[in-house]
Amino acid sequence: MKFVDEARLRVEAGDGGNGCLSFRREKYVPHGGPDGGDGGDGGSVILVADHNLNTLSDYRVNRVFKAERGGNGAGKQRTGAKGSDRELPVPVGTLCFEADTGEFMGDLTRDGERLVVANGGFHGLGNTRYKSSTNRAPRQTTDGSAGEKRNLRLELKLLADVGLVGLPNAGKSTFLSAVSAATPQIANYPFTTLHPQVGVVDVGALRSFTLVDLPGLIEGAAEGVGLGHRFLKHVQRTRLLFHVVDMAPLDGSDPAADMKTVEQELQAFSPELASRERWLVLNKADLVLEDERETVAADLKRQLGWSGPAYVVSTLSPDTLRPLLLDAMTWVEQAAQSEEEGAASADSEADHDA
Ligand SMILES: Nc1nc2c(ncn2[C@@H]2O[C@H](COP(=O)(O)OP(=O)(O)OP(=O)(O)O)[C@@H](O)[C@H]2O)c(=O)[nH]1
Ligand SMILES: [Mg+2]
Incomplete structure (x- = not known):
């Protein structure tokens, strides 16, 4: 539809x-x-x-x-x-x-x-x-x-706990299909995904979060290049972003520069969104020799001055996604809980004032 x-x-x-x-x-x-x-x-x-x-x-x-x-x-x-x-x-x-x-x-x-x-x-x-x-x-x-x-x-404005952002072809839709029952289109050309799609990620007994896949962002998206950036409103109500990066782009582009591009486009859409909790998901690890993966990842983080969470994964082998999913689940639960507590204390303050 x-x-x-x-x-x-x-x-x-x-x-x-x-x-x-x-x-x-x-x-x-x-x-x-x-x-x-x-x-x-x-x-x-x-x-x-x-x-x-x-x-x-x-x-x-x-x-x-x-x-x-x-x-x-x-x-x-x-x-x-x-x-x-x-x-x-x-x-x-x-x-x-x-x-x-x-x-x-x-x-x-x-x-x-x-x-x-x-x-x-x-x-x-x-x-x-x-x-x-x-x-x-x-x-x-x-x-x-x-x-x-x-x-x-x-x-x-879709409601989901976690949103996937990144350049076209980074593997966002492959990620969603690997961890949920959603069946997004996947292909090795840019802008395969035209519309956001939400999937439910089950993480063990009675624990799940919702994940939204977006079209790819490219340089100039804020000025309408590619599919523009209007679709970012569908991650405005998420608690956490997965920033998916291709560790070994076939076009020879620099993953660190690719990351900065996405960061700039998030910033251009909304500084609030750019400062949202965001985790690096370094994807396509299978294309990097096993004993070089950690070095490549460390090098990227250093170039970016990245101190936040970062995960090295391959969406083609879902086992590698497990630690990320568990951490995200815990993070989402805690965020929901502190929001509830915040709301409850605001309520009791209001009661007090009354
Ligand atoms: N080798 C390898 N290829 C991958 C991996 N993840 C995704 N791919 C391939 O990368 C290509 C792009 O994947 P998609 O999931 O469509 O990428 P996307 O980020 O959703 O792209 P857009 O929808 O265009 O923004 C496909 O050919 C996938 O099979 C991975 O972990 N390893
Ligand atoms: Mg896609």
Whole structure:
């Protein structure tokens, strides 16, 4: 399915049904009282996050999505039916904005999460409601109120724990396919990957993290060279980046210079992303003689002044990825835990203030 990560649409909630004006008419009851029922509420339009979706392609052509109008009230105090809601499934990671004002409306981060984007109108009242001791035959009713209508802009920013960045051909997709059930396209030409793809990495019993594979970055991506750099937004919400580097590029390029290129492009996209926790994944170790691997790796780190974590791997032999995956799992768990603690302490501070 086509990958679409931005969309515009119009949503129109249902109007409330009108109240009814009616009087009881029965045999042998000459002056029956009022019996007009209320209308039903209009249906709302609701975004619902669905983890089976990974694209906004359902919304790529500007369409209008309407919820049902509430039914009108009727005699014999019958209430109009409530208009049914219109549910719009969207991928987890969808952000919603009101298109005309740019106002942020919500972020759907969990499967099943719901966001009402247009509230249905309120029902009108039937004349039965206006009966009183002084007015036994009210002719008053109200109409239902109008449902909300608005233009929306949706933006998908994938949610994953770890993101893969690097030059084209570094082996990012091979990495994802080696460690998850995802089946990205792999080939020895640049820009094989055109769209981000997420896989789940199982690391033993009940421990897993999500990993997103991206297209390759090249020099000038920020100015639109190659596939540009817009896709980097899909790693903005990751906790950790794997920077995949080809240790022995066939084109004879210098791996240290290659690394710097990627660093510069991350920086150009967002300094915040460039300073995100990033681990070096020196790939294609199988192309380097076994007793030279450590020297090559040490040399690269020295050239870059790299003091962070670095792993020498070959995505063609998944065993070599094991230590990296275990460390990443632990790191992700700890990051999630400290985030939770941070949120909890912020909450308790707020309680304290209150
Ligand atoms: N020898 C060797 N080749 C590898 C290794 N990992 C990947 N490759 C090869 O490198 C080529 C590129 O791999 P991909 O996984 O498509 O690279 P990518 O980083 O996803 O590339 P783009 O999608 O273009 O950005 C393919 O021919 C892979 O078979 C490795 O560890 N050793
Ligand atoms: Mg790829």
